[in-house]
Amino acid sequence: MTVKKYFPYLVMSCLFLSCENNLKEVQELNTKSTGVEVARHIETYYYGGNGKLKAKLTAPLLYRYMKSAPYMEINDGLRVDFYNDSLQLESVLTARKGYYNEGENDMWVKDSVVVINREGNRLDCEDLHWDPKNQEFFTKHFAKMTSATGITIGKDGLKANQDFSRIGFFNSHANFEIDSTLGAP
Numbered sequence: 001m002t003v004k005k006y007f008p009y010l011v012m013s014c015l016f017l018s019c020e021n022n023l024k025e026v027q028e029l030n031t032k033s034t035g036v037e038v039a040r041h042i043e044t045y046y047y048g049g050n051g052k053l054k055a056k057l058t059a060p061l062l063y064r065y066m067k068s069a070p071y072m073e074i075n076d077g078l079r080v081d082f083y084n085d086s087l088q089l090e091s092v093l094t095a096r097k098g099y100y101n102e103g104e105n106d107m108w109v110k111d112s113v114v115v116i117n118r119e120g121n122r123l124d125c126e127d128l129h130w131d132p133k134n135q136e137f138f139t140k141h142f143a144k145m146t147s148a149t150g151i152t153i154g155k156d157g158l159k160a161n162q163d164f165s166r167i168g169f170f171n172s173h174a175n176f177e178i179d180s181t182l183g184a185p
Helices: 002-030
Strands: 035-047 053-066 071-074 078-083 089-095 097-101 106-117 122-131 136-139 143-147 150-154 158-161 167-169 172-176
Touching: 078 106, 089 122, 122 158, 143 167, 150 167
Parallel strands: none
Antiparallel strands: 035 053, 053 071, 053 078, 071 097, 078 089, 089 106, 097 106, 106 122, 122 136, 122 143, 136 158, 143 150, 150 172, 158 167
16 A cells, blocks of 8 residues: 555656656757768769869878868878879879868868879979869968979968969079080080
8 A cells, every 4th residue: 555655756766767867868968969971982073163173182081070060181191193174184282181171161181192194294292272163272381392493492381373373482492404515405
């Protein structure tokens, strides 16, 4: 008889304890967690506003973080082939790490960055941004360009189009070889 008398209180106590535990679980579910997509052996293409291929990215491993501002991260090396409107290869970029901010449409690479254009000119720097809209590279850090005629250094970076036909160095100096046979009889 005493069990029946206290049974409603026992049930209420269990429900109260159960609700307290469920409330904690609900609060944990409410906290935002970052989803991560992982892709292996990726090959992805970037097309410009005119629908033409502008770049091809290859990498062994890519992480895509699903945040309010989604972004991609590559930590095991990457290669980007850049193309002109005639689908000719203009330049090849390699780096150890890369980031792509989807909302800003901004690509940034770092760590042993090398860009070689079809004429064989080579750019070496530690970080580099690519502006896909204007098809330009830029950095605010040390950059070195090696060509058949010499070496140009931008102590405070550079800005260039992706085939290096237009390039501006900031706080620069250059060393050029001069052919002494020019003008000789």
